[in-house]
Amino acid sequence: MDVIVLGIESSCDETGVAIYETGVGLLGHTLYSQAEMHAQYGGVVPELASRDHIRRVIPLIDQLLDRVGLSSQQIDGVAYTAGPGLMGALMVGACVGRSLAYGWGVPAVGVHHMEGHLLAPLLEGEIPEFPFIALLVSGGHTQLIRVDGVGRYQLLGESVDDAAGEAFDKTAKLLGLGYPGGPALSELAKQGNPDRFHFPRPMVDRPGLDFSFSGLKTYARNTLQQNSDDPTIGADVARAFEDAVADTLAIKCRRALRESDLRRLVVAGGVSANQRIRARLQEIAEGERGEAFFPRVEFCTDNGAMIAFAGALRLDAGESSGLAIEVSPRWPLSELPAVH
Amino acid sequence: MSSKILAIDTVTEGCSAALLIGDEVVERFEITPRGHTQRILPMVDELLSEADLTLAELDAIAFDRGPGSFTGLRITAGVVQGLAYGAGLPVIPVSSLAALAFALYRENQNRNILAAIDARMGEVYCGYYRINDRGLPALVGEESVLLPNKIIKQQGPWAGAGSGFESYREELKECLRENLIHIDGNALPHAKDIARLALHEFEQGRVLSSEEAQPVYLRNQVVHQKS
Ligand SMILES: Nc1ncnc2c1ncn2[C@@H]1O[C@H](COP(=O)(O)OP(=O)(O)O)[C@@H](O)[C@H]1O
Numbered sequence: 275m276d277v278i279v280l281g282i283e284s285s286c287d288e289t290g291v292a293i294y295e296t297g298v299g300l301l302g303h304t305l306y307s308q309a310e311m312h313a314q315y316g317g318v319v320p321e322l323a324s325r326d327h328i329r330r331v332i333p334l335i336d337q338l339l340d341r342v343g344l345s346s347q348q349i350d351g352v353a354y355t356a357g358p359g360l361m362g363a364l365m366v367g368a369c370v371g372r373s374l375a376y377g378w379g380v381p382a383v384g385v386h387h388m389e390g391h392l393l394a395p396l397l398e399g400e401i402p403e404f405p406f407i408a409l410l411v412s413g414g415h416t417q418l419i420r421v422d423g424v425g426r427y428q429l430l431g432e433s434v435d436d437a438a439g440e441a442f443d444k445t446a447k448l449l450g451l452g453y454p455g456g457p458a459l460s461e462l463a464k465q466g467n468p469d470r471f472h473f474p475r476p477m478v479d480r481p482g483l484d485f486s487f488s489g490l491k492t493y494a495r496n497t498l499q500q501n502s503d504d505p506t507i508g509a510d511v512a513r514a515f516e517d518a519v520a521d522t523l524a525i526k527c528r529r530a531l532r533e534s535d536l537r538r539l540v541v542a543g544g545v546s547a548n549q550r551i552r553a554r555l556q557e558i559a560e561g562e563r564g565e566a567f568f569p570r571v572e573f574c575t576d577n578g579a580m581i582a583f584a585g586a587l588r589l590d591a592g593e594s595s596g597l598a599i600e601v602s603p604r605w606p607l608s609e610l611p612a613v614h
Numbered sequence: 615m616s617s618k619i620l621a622i623d624t625v626t627e628g629c630s631a632a633l634l635i636g637d638e639v640v641e642r643f644e645i646t647p648r649g650h651t652q653r654i655l656p657m658v659d660e661l662l663s664e665a666d667l668t669l670a671e672l673d674a675i676a677f678d679r680g681p682g683s684f685t686g687l688r689i690t691a692g693v694v695q696g697l698a699y700g701a702g703l704p705v706i707p708v709s710s711l712a713a714l715a716f717a718l719y720r721e722n723q724n725r726n727i728l729a730a731i732d733a734r735m736g737e738v739y740c741g742y743y744r745i746n747d748r749g750l751p752a753l754v755g756e757e758s759v760l761l762p763n764k765i766i767k768q769q770g771p772w773a774g775a776g777s778g779f780e781s782y783r784e785e786l787k788e789c790l791r792e793n794l795i796h797i798d799g800n801a802l803p804h805a806k807d808i809a810r811l812a813l814h815e816f817e818q819g820r821v822l823s824s825e826e827a828q829p830v831y832l833r834n835q836v837v838h839q840k841s
Contacts, residue, residue, distance in 0.1 A: 328828065332695050332824055365685060366692050369693045370692045374695075376659075376669070377698070597655040597656045598653070599652065599654070599655065
C-alpha cells in the first residue's frame with residue numbers, strides 16, 4: 275500500500291514542507307528561506323530563526339495541501355526533522371509535526387536531517403542502487419559514507435576542522451560577499467582566471483579519507499593581503515579556492531570508490547549545488563567507469579522534500595515516534611537503525 | 615451542550631494540560647523544567663481517553679500565550695497549532711500573568727494582583743490585574759518586561775503572584791513598599807486556569823484560527839549588538 279507523507283524541515287534557517295507518496299513520488303513542496311533576515315547579522319541568529327519558523331509552518335502546510343489538491347484525511351503520516359540542528363528551530367517543527375499527526379490520527383516519525391540530505395538523490399530521476407559511496411557536503415558536514423541501504427551507513431572519512439560549506443562561507447566573507455556566501459563566491463569565481471593562483475589541496479598526500487578545509491581560508495586571506503592593490507583579485511582568489519575544494523573532494527571521492535571497489539557516487543548537501551564541484555565529481559566517477567548522482571539543485575540545500583522522502587521510507591518500514599516529542603541537536607548518523 | 619476546552623501550558627517550569635467540560639476541569643500538572651516536550655502530548659492523550667473524547671469532539675484549544683520562557687512558549691504554540699490544525703479547532707490565547715492573577719484570586723480572594731514572572735537577565739515580566747465583578751482578571755495598564763525596581767507604582771494595595779516575587783522579593787518589596795500585602799512567589803501558571811479564562815472568551819465568540827496560536831514574548835530585543 276502506498277502511503278502519503280507530509281514532511282517538515284526546520285533545523286536551521288529554512289522552513290520547508292513537502293508531500294511525498296511512496297510508489298508515486300514527490301507530490302509537491304514549498305520552502306521559505308530566512309536567509310535575508312539573518313544576512314544583516316552575518317549569520318543565523320537562533321532565536322530569530324525559531325520565531326520565524328513558528329509563524330510560517332502552518333500557513334506553508336495549508337498552502338501546500340491546497341496546491342496539491344489533497345485533503346488532510348488523505349495524509350497517512352507526518353515526518354519532521356528531529357536533528358541535528360538548532361535546538362529551538364528543531365523544536366518548532368517537531369512540536370507542530372508530532373501534534374499534527376496526533377490531531378490527524380496518523381503516525382509520525384522524527385527524521386535525521388543528514389539522512390534526508392543523503393537520500394535526496396534517490397528522490398527522483400535516475401535512482402542509484404545500493405551500495406554506493408556518498409559524499410555529504412553542507413554547511414555543517416563534510417563526510418564520505420559507504421551506504422549499503424537505508425540506515426546502513428559506514429563513515430569512511432570526514433572533515434577534521436571546517437566543513438566545506440563553512441569554508442566557502444568564511445572565504446566569501448573575506449571577499450566581502452555577505453552571508454551565506456557560498457553561492458556568491460561561486461558566481462564570482464566564474465570571472466576568475468584559473469591559472470593565476472594555485473591553492474593547496476589539503477591532506478591529499480596523506481592516506482585516509484579525512485578532509486581539512488580551514489587552511490584554505492587562511493591561504494585565501496594571505497593571497498588577498500599580498501595583492502591588496504589589485505581590484506580584480508577577488509575573482510581570481512574565488513576561482514582558485516573553488517578549484518582547490520572541488521579537486522580535494524574529487525581526489526578523496528576517487529580514493530573512496532577505489533578502496534571500496536564501488537562504482538556509484540552519490541553527492542548531496544548544500545555544497546553539491548555548486549556546478550564546478552558537480553562537474554569535477556562527475557568526471558572522476560566516469561574516470562572510474564562509474565556514475566555520479568546528484569539531487570536537483572533546489573534539493574541540495576535544506577528542504578522539506580528530503581524529509582518527507584526519508585520519513586516515508588521509515589514509516590513504510592513500520593517505524594514511528596511515540597507521543598514524547600524528542601529532538602537531538604547532536605545526533606551521529608551511525609546511531610540510526612537500519613531499514614530492512 | 616456544555617463547552618469542551620483543552621488547555622495547554624508549558625511556559626514556565628510547570629507543564630500542564632487541562633480538560634474543561636462545562637463547569638468541571640481535570641488537570642495534569644508536573645514540574646519538569648526539561649521534560650515539557652516529553653510529557654505534554656501524553657498528558658493530553660490521558661485526559662481525552664479518560665473523558666472518552668477525541669480531539670475533534672472538543673470546541674476549542676486554549677493555550678498560555680506567555681510571557682514566559684521563549685522555548686516553552688514555542689512548545690505550547692507549536693503543539694497547539696498542530697493539534698488545532700489537525701483537528702480543525704479554533705484556539706484561544708490566555709496570558710500567563712492573567713492566569714497567575716486568576717489563580718491567586720480563586721485561592722486567596724485577592725482582587726488586586728501584581729503578577730510577575732522571572733524573565734532572567736535581571737528582569738521580570740509583569741502586569742497588574744484587577745478582578746472585575748464577573749470574577750475575571752482585567753489588565754490595568756500594560757504587560758511589560760523590566761527591571762524589578764522600574765515597576766510603575768499603582769494605587770494599591772496589591773497581592774503579588776509568580777516567580778518574579780521569588781527571585782526578586784527584596785527588590786519588589788523595596789519598590790512597592792506598603793502597596794504590597796501578600797506574596798505567593800511559588801505560583802506557576804496552570805492549564806486549569808487557562809481553561810477557565812478561555813471559557814469566558816469562547817462564550818464571547820473570541821477565538822482565533824490555528825496558525826494564530828502565537829507566543830507573546832514581550833522581550834523583543836533578542837539580538838545583541840555586535841562588537
Ligand atoms: N553553489 C554553491 N557553491 C558553494 N557552496 C554552496 C553553494 N550553494 C550552497 N552552498 C553552501 O551550502 C551550505 C548550506 O548547505 P545546507 O545543506 O543547507 O547546510 P547545513 O544544513 O549544514 O547548513 C552553505 O555553507 C552554503 O554556502
